[in-house]
Each structure stands twice: as C-alpha cells, then as structure tokens.
Amino acid sequence: MLLIDRYAYTNKLKDYPPQVKIIFACGGIVLPRLINNYYFDLLTITIMVTLVVLIAKVPFKNYFKMLLLPISFLIISLITIMVSINGDNYLHYLRIGNMYIGITKTSLFTVTKLFTTVLSSLTSVYFLILTTPIIDIIKVLKRTKIPSLFIELMVLIYRSIFIFIEEASNIYLAQTMKFGYENNKNTLKSTSLLIRNLFLRVFLKYREMNISLECKLYDGDFKLGD
Secondary structure, three states: OOHHHHHHHHOOOOOOOHHHHHHHHHHHHHHHHHHOOHHHHHHHHHHHHHHHHHHOOOOHHHHHHHHHHHHHHHHHHHHHHHEEEOOOOEEEEEEEOOEEEEEEHHHHHHHHHHHHHHHHHHHHHHHHHHHOOHHHHHHHHHHOOOOHHHHHHHHHHHHHHHHHHHHHHHHHHHHHHOOOOOOHHHHHHHHHHHHHHHHHHHHHHHHHHHHHHHHOOOOOOOOOOO
16 A cells, blocks of 8 residues: 555544545645735645644654655756846856856746745645545545546546556565665666566556456446445
C-alpha cells in the first residue's frame, strides 16, 4: 500500500464526511486564485498544513517528504520565470557583452506570488488525498452525477500507479540483491534494464487486469457497494 493511501485510511479525519473535505479542498484551490492575495495564500497553506499535521496526525517528516518532489519541480520552473534578460530595475544581474541577465523586482514579485498560489493548491490537494480514501471520493463523484467515463479513468489511473510502483520496487530490489548498483557502470546498466523491464511488466499487468475485469463482466461501471 502506498504511504499516501495508508494515511488516507488511518488518519484522524477519515470518518468526517468526504463531501465536506472535497468542498474544503476545492475551496483551497479556487479561492486563492479568485482573491489573488499573497497573505490569503499563506493563510490557506497554514490551514491545510495544520489540518493534515496537527488534526489528522500525519507525521510532519513524511508529509514534508511527500511535498518535496512537487516543490522541487515547482522551484525549477520558477527559476526560469525569475531570470530576466535585458529587463529593468535589476536587483542582481550578470552582464555578458551587451546583454543583461538577472533578477528584477517584477520577476521576483511574480515568482513569489506564483509560488504561494501553487503551494496553496498543492497543500489543498494533499489535504484531500491524505484524509480521504479514494473509494469515498469516487462515491461522492458518483452522487454528483459525474460522467462514468471520468470515474472509470480515475480508477484505472489510480490502479495503474500502484502497479507501476509495485513493479519498479520489485525490480529494483532484485537488482540491489545482485549488486546491480555497486558502481557507476552497474548502476547505468541496471537503470536501463529497470526501465525496459518495467514497461514490459506494466503492460503485462495491464493485460491481466483487463482479463480480470472481463471475467467479472465489467460494463464500464465500477460497483462500490452503495
């Protein structure tokens, strides 16, 4: 079971109505964009982190690790926005010939606002997925008459993530036991083999899942017992 999924089923907020948590998370995503205020973004982030860490009792260390990957991608993207060429009002710049490359007041403000807005949305999404089991989210979507095609894609993608991670973990463990990552040469070879075998095994698992669904007379509608 994924760490995120485990917390979704064991946190202190799991028994609260899922529709309330979904509405609250959606508000945390939409309102910062409508209000467009730096301090409101920070307030949203603080509320979401407090609910997850202090109320739902998700360990902060693990919560931070889960946020670290998307935040890393976000920072890399923001760096490209922050750097300005031949702009005005530079705070710091580097001159190369007749070209100025640096950070301006406008670009710094834009990046700061964008970072807080995206982070408020990110913490809102994490609040939902860490406090609400996927089965409850699907039930709410079905009650709100969301098209069955959307729900079907959501369930299949969710299942595919589990398959992908499980297979990658199994291959990596087998390679590690055979000293596949002992040095740089073995690491490069093992990584290429992992990628190749991973896609092959994922396709096989996907085929097995299709056969399983056909044996259960799957008609495009997932039965959730409601």
